[in-house]
Amino acid sequence: xxxxxxxxxxxxxxxxxxxxxVVRALRELLPNESIIYLGDTARVPYGSKSPDTIRxxxxxxxxxxxxxxxxxxxVACNTATAHALPVLQATFRVPIIGxxxxxxxxxxxxxxxxxxxxxxxAGTIRSSAYQxxxxxRKPDLQIHATATPLLVPFVEEGWTDHPALKSVxxxxxxxxxxxxxxxxxxxxxxxxxxxxVLKRMLGNKVRLVDSASTCAAHTQRMLEExxxxxxxxxxxxxxxxxxxxAEQAEALAKRFLGTEFGKxxxxxx
Amino acid sequence: xxxxxxxxxxxxxxxxxxxxxVVRALRELLPNESIIYLGDTARVPYGSKSPDTIRxxxxxxxxxxxxxxxxxxxVACNTATAHALPVLQATFRVPIIGxxxxxxxxxxxxxxxxxxxxxxxAGTIRSSAYQxxxxxRKPDLQIHATATPLLVPFVEEGWTDHPALKSVxxxxxxxxxxxxxxxxxxxxxxxxxxxxVLKRMLGNKVRLVDSASTCAAHTQRMLEExxxxxxxxxxxxxxxxxxxxAEQAEALAKRFLGTEFGKxxxxxx
Numbered sequence: 001x002x003x004x005x006x007x008x009x010x011x012x013x014x015x016x017x018x019x020x021x022v023v024r025a026l027r028e029l030l031p032n033e034s035i036i037y038l039g040d041t042a043r044v045p046y047g048s049k050s051p052d053t054i055r056x057x058x059x060x061x062x063x064x065x066x067x068x069x070x071x072x073x074x075v076a077c078n079t080a081t082a083h084a085l086p087v088l089q090a091t092f093r094v095p096i097i098g099x100x101x102x103x104x105x106x107x108x109x110x111x112x113x114x115x116x117x118x119x120x121x122a123g124t125i126r127s128s129a130y131q132x133x134x135x136x137r138k139p140d141l142q143i144h145a146t147a148t149p150l151l152v153p154f155v156e157e158g159w160t161d162h163p164a165l166k167s168v169x170x171x172x173x174x175x176x177x178x179x180x181x182x183x184x185x186x187x188x189x190x191x192x193x194x195x196x197v198l199k200r201m202l203g204n205k206v207r208l209v210d211s212a213s214t215c216a217a218h219t220q221r222m223l224e225e226x227x228x229x230x231x232x233x234x235x236x237x238x239x240x241x242x243x244x245x246a247e248q249a250e251a252l253a254k255r256f257l258g259t260e261f262g263k264x265x266x267x268x269x
Numbered sequence: 270x271x272x273x274x275x276x277x278x279x280x281x282x283x284x285x286x287x288x289x290x291v292v293r294a295l296r297e298l299l300p301n302e303s304i305i306y307l308g309d310t311a312r313v314p315y316g317s318k319s320p321d322t323i324r325x326x327x328x329x330x331x332x333x334x335x336x337x338x339x340x341x342x343x344v345a346c347n348t349a350t351a352h353a354l355p356v357l358q359a360t361f362r363v364p365i366i367g368x369x370x371x372x373x374x375x376x377x378x379x380x381x382x383x384x385x386x387x388x389x390x391a392g393t394i395r396s397s398a399y400q401x402x403x404x405x406r407k408p409d410l411q412i413h414a415t416a417t418p419l420l421v422p423f424v425e426e427g428w429t430d431h432p433a434l435k436s437v438x439x440x441x442x443x444x445x446x447x448x449x450x451x452x453x454x455x456x457x458x459x460x461x462x463x464x465x466v467l468k469r470m471l472g473n474k475v476r477l478v479d480s481a482s483t484c485a486a487h488t489q490r491m492l493e494e495x496x497x498x499x500x501x502x503x504x505x506x507x508x509x510x511x512x513x514x515a516e517q518a519e520a521l522a523k524r525f526l527g528t529e530f531g532k533x534x535x536x537x538x
Binding site for chain 2: 041042043044048049050053122123126149150152153154156157159162163164165167168171244245246247248249
């Protein structure tokens with residue numbers, strides 16, 4: 001097996017455009033890396049679908065990136081990470097990183113962490129992947145997880161400061177607050193856009209762990225360890241592929257990425 | 270071309286399980302008909318996707334039903350009807366009925382109808398299919414349409430009487446009420462489950478047009494005209510195929526259909 005070329009791009013995929021919050025964090029931390037992003041917008045969301053289907057879609061997404069010559073793959077989707085990461089790592093030769101492990105590490109980095117709340121899609125929460133990974137590392141941790149399927153639609157509608165959203169958050173978070181949570185894991189790459197409203201609602205009492213930025217730090221470490229950091233001096237590129245080019249997806253992509261980008265390309269899986 | 274067999278089942282498809290509200294209405298009106306339902310739960314929703322993708326998915330859905338020997342196809346999805354009905358009718362030999370035409374007829378059946386509001390997914394509203402069909406029939410009609418993408422997630426979460434839903438509905442309906450709408454077209458097969466909360470909010474001032482029940486009446490008429498009503502005495506069957514078998518989809522299916530049913534089968538398109 002030849003080792004991957006460090007000048008090759010990093011591959012990132014998500015069920016839709018939410019994973020661009022991870023790309024944003026990667027570009028801040030690793031500004032010299034080229035990135036190929038694939039958003040499976042034709043079949044989004046994954047969070048409400050079954051483990052079998054999520055695994056099948058994730059293998060197809062990874063196959064697309066690998067066939068475009070990426071040196072490593074970041075699974076920028078909590079649902080895909082929770083259900084498909086082991087399968088992907090067993091199937092493909094390139095290093096594959098998920099969003100979950102970095103989130104778990106960041107959660108446990110604070111010694112004061114005793115009661116953790118986790119929010120995510122139905123698929124992520126039902127997988128128990130976060131719950132399991134946290135419990136394995138810190139057996140006395142109190143963990144309370146709840147599926148919050150309405151949050152992605154609110155983020156996509158752009159109503160991130162609407163009274164209805166606050167009412168929804170209040171309902172979802174009440175059982176977690178009743179248990180006295182000190183840390184809240186945002187187990188979905190859409191949720192970083194809710195950080196401002198969550199900070200206003202929760203104040204300083206609850207620490208927020210955002211999987212997007214922790215995943216970027218993890219990726220940096222992995223690239224360093226494997227000698228895969230891009231060292232060539234040419235300008236890095238960003239290519240964005242979507243499996244469906246609805247207008248709304250492009251507009252959303254800009255919000256998640258936080259910047260303008262070139263023409264989005266259509267991918268057929 | 271041989272004419273279809275009247276004892277054959279009726280085919281019904283939707284992007285997910287919302288179309289079961291149409292199956293429910295069909296079974297009430299046509300209790301002697303056998304039905305094969307296909308819900309494309311692996312790729313749901315269609316409402317936020319592009320016209321090209323919606324057409325491609327709809328052709329695949331119809332192909333599945335036709336290959337199972339159905340005598341006619343009901344497109345129980347407003348988004349698929351709005352974008353794909355002409356393509357489907359041009360591609361397949363069996364009669365194909367959408368939810369849109371029946372809804373338009375029912376809207377205009379009341380002489381008092383002067384100011385119509387339409388709510389639906391982003392895809393349905395952006396297609397302007399309802400707006401166009403209404404304007405062609407009654408040029409002086411005042412039409413105000415608005416995309417209401419948060420309503421399907423609320424119905425699927427089962428929060429059909431939650432204060433947050435009322436706040437969302439209030440925001441979505443305000444511009445329509447400001448225009449003095451007398452009729453509200455529920456342009457999505459998920460929305461019949463919102464009729465109770467809408468009636469409480471709107472009282473008797475606004476007439477609600479529900480595409481599920483009007484589509485069933487239209488189907489009955491078409492089957493009569495073409496001599497396709499099932500006359501055999503054996504017990505009719507109901508087969509439900511889904512492209513993804515998430516637990517949540519099966520639970521939801523029961524709510525939309527309003528009754529128990531046999532084992533759901535997995536369809537691969």
